[in-house]
Amino acid sequence: MTYIAKPKLHHPALTKNSVGYTRRDYEGKISTLCAGCGHDSISAAVVQACWELDIQPHRVAKLSGIGCSSKTPDYFLGNSHGFNSVHGRMPSVLTGANLANRELIYMGVSGDGDSASIGIGQFAHAMRRGINMVYIVENNGVYGLTKGQFSATADKGSKSKRGIVNSDEPLDMIGMALLLGATYVARSFSGDKKQLVPLIKGAIEHKGAAFIDVVSPCVAFNNHAGSTKSYEYVRQHNEAVNRLDFIEGREEITADYAPGEVVNVTQHDGSVLRLRKLSADHDPTDRIKTMNYVQEHAAKGEVVTGLLFIDPSAVDMHEHLNTVATPLNQLTAKELCPGTPALERINAGLR
Amino acid sequence: MKQISAINDFVVKFANVNGSGSASANELFARAILRMGVPVSPRNIFPSNIQGLPTWYEVRVTESGYLGRRGGVDLMVAMNPQTWDKDVQEIQAGGYLFYDNSKPLPKSKFRDDINVIGMPLTEICNSTYSDPRQRQLFKNIIYVGALSALLDMDPAAIEKLFTEQYKGKEALLQSNFKALKLGRDYALQNLQCPLGIKVRRADNVGDKIFIDGNSAAALGAVYGGATVCAWYPITPSSSLAESFIGYCQRLRKEPDSGKARYAIIQGEDELASVGITIGAGWNGSRSFTTTSGPGISLMNEFIGLAYFAEIPVVLIDVQRGGPSTGMPTRTQQSDVLSCAYASHGDTKHVLLFPEDPKECFDMTAQAFDLAERLQTPVFVMTDLDIGMNTRLCAPFQWDDSKAYDRGKVMTYEALEAGADFGRYNDVDGDGIPYRTYPGTHPQLGAYFTRGTTKDRYARYSETGPDYVENVTRLLRKFETAKTMVPQPVLRQAKEPARYGALYYGSTSPAMQEALDVLAEQGIHVNAMRIRGFPFADEINEFIAAHPGVFVVEQNRDAQVKGMLVNEGQIDPKRLISVLHYDGTPITARFIVDHISKHIAAHTVVPIKTGRVSA
Numbered sequence: 001m002t003y004i005a006k007p008k009l010h011h012p013a014l015t016k017n018s019v020g021y022t023r024r025d026y027e028g029k030i031s032t033l034c035a036g037c038g039h040d041s042i043s044a045a046v047v048q049a050c051w052e053l054d055i056q057p058h059r060v061a062k063l064s065g066i067g068c069s070s071k072t073p074d075y076f077l078g079n080s081h082g083f084n085s086v087h088g089r090m091p092s093v094l095t096g097a098n099l100a101n102r103e104l105i106y107m108g109v110s111g112d113g114d115s116a117s118i119g120i121g122q123f124a125h126a127m128r129r130g131i132n133m134v135y136i137v138e139n140n141g142v143y144g145l146t147k148g149q150f151s152a153t154a155d156k157g158s159k160s161k162r163g164i165v166n167s168d169e170p171l172d173m174i175g176m177a178l179l180l181g182a183t184y185v186a187r188s189f190s191g192d193k194k195q196l197v198p199l200i201k202g203a204i205e206h207k208g209a210a211f212i213d214v215v216s217p218c219v220a221f222n223n224h225a226g227s228t229k230s231y232e233y234v235r236q237h238n239e240a241v242n243r244l245d246f247i248e249g250r251e252e253i254t255a256d257y258a259p260g261e262v263v264n265v266t267q268h269d270g271s272v273l274r275l276r277k278l279s280a281d282h283d284p285t286d287r288i289k290t291m292n293y294v295q296e297h298a299a300k301g302e303v304v305t306g307l308l309f310i311d312p313s314a315v316d317m318h319e320h321l322n323t324v325a326t327p328l329n330q331l332t333a334k335e336l337c338p339g340t341p342a343l344e345r346i347n348a349g350l351r
Numbered sequence: 352m353k354q355i356s357a358i359n360d361f362v363v364k365f366a367n368v369n370g371s372g373s374a375s376a377n378e379l380f381a382r383a384i385l386r387m388g389v390p391v392s393p394r395n396i397f398p399s400n401i402q403g404l405p406t407w408y409e410v411r412v413t414e415s416g417y418l419g420r421r422g423g424v425d426l427m428v429a430m431n432p433q434t435w436d437k438d439v440q441e442i443q444a445g446g447y448l449f450y451d452n453s454k455p456l457p458k459s460k461f462r463d464d465i466n467v468i469g470m471p472l473t474e475i476c477n478s479t480y481s482d483p484r485q486r487q488l489f490k491n492i493i494y495v496g497a498l499s500a501l502l503d504m505d506p507a508a509i510e511k512l513f514t515e516q517y518k519g520k521e522a523l524l525q526s527n528f529k530a531l532k533l534g535r536d537y538a539l540q541n542l543q544c545p546l547g548i549k550v551r552r553a554d555n556v557g558d559k560i561f562i563d564g565n566s567a568a569a570l571g572a573v574y575g576g577a578t579v580c581a582w583y584p585i586t587p588s589s590s591l592a593e594s595f596i597g598y599c600q601r602l603r604k605e606p607d608s609g610k611a612r613y614a615i616i617q618g619e620d621e622l623a624s625v626g627i628t629i630g631a632g633w634n635g636s637r638s639f640t641t642t643s644g645p646g647i648s649l650m651n652e653f654i655g656l657a658y659f660a661e662i663p664v665v666l667i668d669v670q671r672g673g674p675s676t677g678m679p680t681r682t683q684q685s686d687v688l689s690c691a692y693a694s695h696g697d698t699k700h701v702l703l704f705p706e707d708p709k710e711c712f713d714m715t716a717q718a719f720d721l722a723e724r725l726q727t728p729v730f731v732m733t734d735l736d737i738g739m740n741t742r743l744c745a746p747f748q749w750d751d752s753k754a755y756d757r758g759k760v761m762t763y764e765a766l767e768a769g770a771d772f773g774r775y776n777d778v779d780g781d782g783i784p785y786r787t788y789p790g791t792h793p794q795l796g797a798y799f800t801r802g803t804t805k806d807r808y809a810r811y812s813e814t815g816p817d818y819v820e821n822v823t824r825l826l827r828k829f830e831t832a833k834t835m836v837p838q839p840v841l842r843q844a845k846e847p848a849r850y851g852a853l854y855y856g857s858t859s860p861a862m863q864e865a866l867d868v869l870a871e872q873g874i875h876v877n878a879m880r881i882r883g884f885p886f887a888d889e890i891n892e893f894i895a896a897h898p899g900v901f902v903v904e905q906n907r908d909a910q911v912k913g914m915l916v917n918e919g920q921i922d923p924k925r926l927i928s929v930l931h932y933d934g935t936p937i938t939a940r941f942i943v944d945h946i947s948k949h950i951a952a953h954t955v956v957p958i959k960t961g962r963v964s965a
Binding site: 089094129339 | 560629751
């Protein structure tokens with residue numbers, strides 16, 4: 001656990017991005033999570049992604065539910081508004097926030113208990129609605145904050161720290177996201193920042209429901225032999241399908257992986273994602289094939305990671321609702337109130 | 352045989368099968384009487400079902416404008432064999448039974464003390480129409496035609512309504528004219544017209560409008576500037592959200608683009624609906640949800656968050672009987688306690704009590720100002736009786752010069768000028784802090800929203816003093832709310848009165864009538880209508896000024912009485928409950944009966960005169 005305050009002074013030589021911020025400007029409060037917690041690596045990846053994308057921190061709204069994962073928005077983007085809402089209900093709060101102002105970037109941070117157990121309903125419906133958001137599940141298969149109970153993503157047969165073997169089927173969030181219409185679906189590992197940062201960047205750029213399942217080991221309660229969400233297990237079973245290397249118009253992100261075939265994916269808004277494929281038999285723009293691909297590998301005990309699916313023609317909830325371009329929270333009585341003449345006409349029709 | 356004789360003062364009840372198209376014919380009948388300048392008060396009594404179950408439509412014709420339910424039936428239009436016996440039983444002695452005599456019924460099915468009017472409706476329909484659906488639908492119009500003759504109504508009023516309704520649909524218009532004439536002519540030629548009860552042209556409707564409370568509240572939300580609505584279907588509130596959709600499509604499109612200046616989401620449940628509402632409120636939109644008691648129960652956890660995190664949201668509760676499989680199509684005022692103190696922890700909420708559609712409009716619009724000014728959930732406590740029945744009320748009014756009160760929102764400019772921003776800092780002493788919208792300023796004004804583990808600058812804190820400071824400030828804020836909610840309305844008796852009566856919401860029309868009836872009986876009662884919670888000081892003063900105060904409510908547990916006792920430290924013995932909770936709207940007869948009996952039982956009768964006085 002980190003309890004020493006970070007020095008506020010920044011090194012003057014720290015590189016600034018094009019909007020004038022150093023990477024430190026994207027940090028938040030000191031994390032109160034356990035030393036080595038996978039979640040802190042995810043926070044660091046969010047910081048890196050936002051800095052690299054030249055996003056002004058205050059243009060992001062961070063929303064979360066309850067649990068260790070849901071505490072993390074306090075630990076990144078300290079100049080963004082954050083909302084630690086109700087257990088399992090972040091998606092609805094994020095939906096409302098997004099409706100009120102379509103111009104901000106919405107980052108929903110949740111955990112496997114928060115999203116797969118208590119929050120499975122809201123997770124599902126947020127995906128269905130195509131809300132323009134980055135939805136990150138920090139997935140450790142365990143309830144950390146209440147000390148080690150299984151969550152709904154714990155694999156069948158995996159062992160808890162107390163030696164109990166889980167007999168329930170795991171809930172497959174990637175499978176559900178694909179089934180429910182998410183238009184950007186990725187999985188990564190908190191221990192693989194090089195893979196994770198571009199995936200977060202891609203998700204931020206994507207206009208639609210972007211879901212990233214990040215396996216993030218719980219060092220306190222789920223990092224032992226017999227766990228399928230431990231650092232060791234995930235490193236051994238990680239099967240990356242591709243590397244998201246480039247984003248059009250942005251600086252190249254170098255990856256230290258062997259080059260493979262490069263695929264350009266043009267999105268609805270004209271932005272281009274460039275994928276370096278590592279697996280020849282996976283097409284990330286085919287939803288049905290991706291579902292099969294992920295399931296086949298899961299059956300072999302492999303955790304498939306990378307950008308698993310992207311719908312380049314995705315549109316978001318606001319397009320479905322045909323809302324005005326101006327954020328709803330900026331409309332005034334002039335635009336909203338029909339006034340007395342209209343009311344007189346209504347009265348006349350009611351006599 | 353006795354025949355009830357009355358002009359413009361009687362009750363007609365239609366007993367139908369739901370799904371038979373009777374609802375629109377019955378409403379046509381009510382509207383036609385209105386067009387003759389005579390106030391009516393119709394009520395739907397319907398099952399939680401779409402087709403095949405009994406449904407009733409009760410129209411009180413009331414020249415004096417008493418819009419509460421009267422009780423008793425003068426003319427029964429018995430169109431449902433399933434409920435025949437009960438319907439016949441309900442008619443007052445000397446009253447009238449109108450029925451379809453296409454098939455003969457045994458004498459035992461009738462009563463001796465009522466007047467029976469048979470008309471072969473099915474026969475007429477079968478000989479006129481070949482299509483089964485037409486036979487069914489026009490049967491309803493045919494009986495309206497017959498009633499117009501029996502009650503001496505002006506057929507031109509009905510024809511004018513048809514003309515308005517079927518503008519541009521000539522074929523439909525003509526076929527309705529035909530059916531109406533068919534019924535009317537048959538009655539004039541074969542039945543004794545008119546009956547002892549009659550409609551006579553009057554001028555008592557004036558500029559009043561005829562609308563249901565749910566539509567009125569929806570329109571109030573449009574005028575009040577709501578941009579986000581999230582809801583989940585539940586009787587009796589669904590039509591509120593659906594009206595909002597309709598009004599927004601008419602009134603809220605951006606002129607050039609046709610794009611929506613609103614966003615409406617049908618949530619997957621009530622939890623999501625209130626969550627969406629809270630998210631939008633947090634982000635600076637005026638947002639609301641509409642539901643009924645079971646929905647409020649589901650929303651409880653979120654309501655507490657909104658209270659402690661101080662997020663403006665409006666919740667419209669169209670009350671009904673509980674629980675979820677309770678009396679969804681019957682009216683009650685039984686959610687008052689569960690809304691006033693909704694959620695876990697120490698919470699209390701602002702409630703508004705509209706009496707009719709006019710106040711549904713006014714108070715819903717006002718609720719958005721209150722929610723943003725007070726940064727808290729605000730509940731509009733309507734009910735099925737107001738919400739789902741068309742009611743005559745004052746026309747809607749709007750002051751175009753009035754700006755929305757967006758409350759204390761710290762702007763980019765204020766932050767830039769160096770304002771000290773503490774999200775939960777009571778700078779003005781009224782308990783209301785400043786808030787910022789997300790995205791306001793690159794470096795200043797951002798904060799992390801959470802429940803109560805925070806200090807006045809929204810920094811994480813679990814310390815006792817910070818907690819106490821925060822929740823004590825919320826009490827100060829509730830005091831501030833007291834002066835902002837709609838204030839009570841006093842109706843002073845014409846003569847000095849020992850007794851007072853408190854009432855609220857949909858009890859209002861029955862109460863007005865009851866007070867008049869009581870006064871005629873020499874029982875004078877001062878009355879005060881509660882319109883908001885927290886209760887205004889005036890309500891406590893009213894109680895203090897009377898040795899006994901009736902509290903008239905439509906719930907079993909005297910919910911508002913309990914709140915008055917707790918919040919005002921009032922001796923419960925001073926408050927006398929008058930409680931009506933069978934799911935039907937309260938009547939003046941019920942109130943008069945309870946109040947007069949209580950007063951009679953507690954009045955000392957001087958031996959010399961023997962005269963009972965109040």
